[in-house]
Amino acid sequence: MKIALTGPLADRNLGDYAMFVNNIYDMGENNQYVIFNYSKGFVAELDNDYFDDYNCEYVEVKLSKSFYRKPKFIERLVKFALKSINFKINPVDIVPTPIEIADSIENIDEIKKQLADVDVLLVSGGGYFNQLWYDWGRKDDLFKIVAPIIVAKMLGKQVVFTANGFGPFDESEKFYSEIFGFLDDTPIAVRDTVMSSTYLKKLGVDNAQLHKLPDDLYLLNDELSRKADNVRHFDKKYIVIEFYYPLSWLKEHFEAVKGFIERINKEHGFHVVYMPFDNNDVSDYLKENIKFDFFHVFQSTGSYLKLEDAVSIIRNAEFVVCNRYHALVISISHKVPVVNVMKPVYDLRYYFNKNYGLLKNALSGTSYDASTILRTDYLEVLEDIGSNLSQLKETYCEFYQSQEFDLNKRTLGEKRKDYFKKYLTK
Structure with a gap:
């Protein structure tokens, strides 16, 4: 198969890149991989450290403009002052549609060419579909992750999500409604049974699209374990x-x-x-x-x-x-x-959802x-x-x-294996 990948795989944080590495090892050496990224230098290091025996090609997604506008000092000051008196103003946010994001891709012809003959685009796991990535300085990285998904759907390609965490969305809900509405028939794996599915359903995601899988790093590939x-x-x-x-x-x-x-x-x-x-x-x-x-x-x-x-x-x-x-x-x-x-990101919801979700998956019945x-x-x-x-x-x-812990792990492994077999093998 020819498999394209996108996700937060160009971050030096182990919590982002390691899931992508584990996913490729689980899919195996016999595939051809096209890896969309936003940090050419780091993925070159990953390729050298992990993928000598793999057929990987790397494509850096480039935007013609930045979507992130850093708040001015006076805006941050006003926001802080209003927050201190528990008063909130919902800002007017110009929400880009999928077509606007596609139009902003500087090298869209290269991306289309790479996607033309892929069998599937895998959206690797993590926790980046949320208010944090949309609101902070990660916004352009988020759009670079999303861009190949949009182009793949426009080309009629299969898009598959491995285990992601979703939300909280808060003010970014309008944007994510546009994105996930566009992905109307896409299989989406969630790594927690706490709030991810609830957040997605609130956006209008169909329950039939949702699959419950372990985090992409919970079951380490045997070769990586060695x-x-x-x-x-x-x-x-x-x-x-x-x-x-x-x-x-x-x-x-x-x-x-x-x-x-x-x-x-x-x-x-x-x-x-x-x-x-x-x-x-x-x-x-x-x-x-x-x-x-x-x-x-x-x-x-x-x-x-x-x-x-x-x-x-x-x-x-x-x-x-x-x-x-x-x-x-x-x-x-x-x-x-x-x-x-748990360390607050705005508040503790982001970490509680995924951390408690892990406990429910791994320790249920104990x-x-x-x-x-x-x-x-x-x-x-x-x-x-x-x-x-x-x-x-x-x-x-x-x-x-306990027997329950080992049974949970085997069951989670079988679910992940079946999901990969269904969507990521011929």
Whole structure:
């Protein structure tokens, strides 16, 4: 088959690109792939690291104009002032139609040529159909993801979504109504049974279009798992911490973080590994200011965190404390005790939908308590784990070792396999 792909696969964040890599590995080496992207340099790195044995061609989607208008300072000030008194103004948003987006593609002839003989366009998983990507500086990237979908539909090509999270839409609902109304007969997989389907149905998406699948990274391809087997970074027992609060947060709460690291080693005998999902100033600050020989900041080789490194570090850990959704995904998939601290995006709906959706998929029928896994205050979690690490680990043993957990995983794997067989094989 000739399979085209689009999605947030050009982001150096593991939570975006890794799903795309896992999808291609699951579809196999015998296909021809056309990969639409918005970051030519990074996908070239991915190609070098993961796709030597695959027939992949890369096409950068280019827009002739930007759709994102950064709010002026006075506009942000007024918005903040109104929000402080709980007063909201719905802005007038000029919503581009699918045809306007197609007309804005600078290299549309190249995209049409590439799509002319594809069998299917796969929209790789993630959480990018929402207010955040539409409203913030990711708007142009969102339109570059959507553009090949629109052109493929105009050419009468099959479009298939793997497991995505959808919403919240809020003010962007008008735009997404246009897009998903245009995709009237497209199979759409949702990765949660919390709100994604509800949000889509509110846009008018037919229930028959919707399919429930696991997150694209929950079931790791065997070859990628073997890659992770071949790397081992730490020979001591350790727990992993991960957060992506700004450096200002770390400086404000530095003593609490440092004290937690000391406590974990003194009272529980474990090392602590900080594993960032991207290289950032927080990593540098931690390395410069915490010199314990039982504390480690993982440094990626190259410009991004490799999937096999992340999997190896997490699945060999005694416990994981994280902000990132895919740190939670990898932990649960590999039966590692984990607490996820949800970080607000406007509010907590975006993270709650996908994080709680993962728990429902993976842990249904077990004795889990979602309120102990999903939390909202990182410092409270550090204190709780410092005091109750052994007891918390024991609670995970109960449901990770249950028949229900293994049955859920097999069932999710069968659903994903059947979906791929139906739509992504000849």
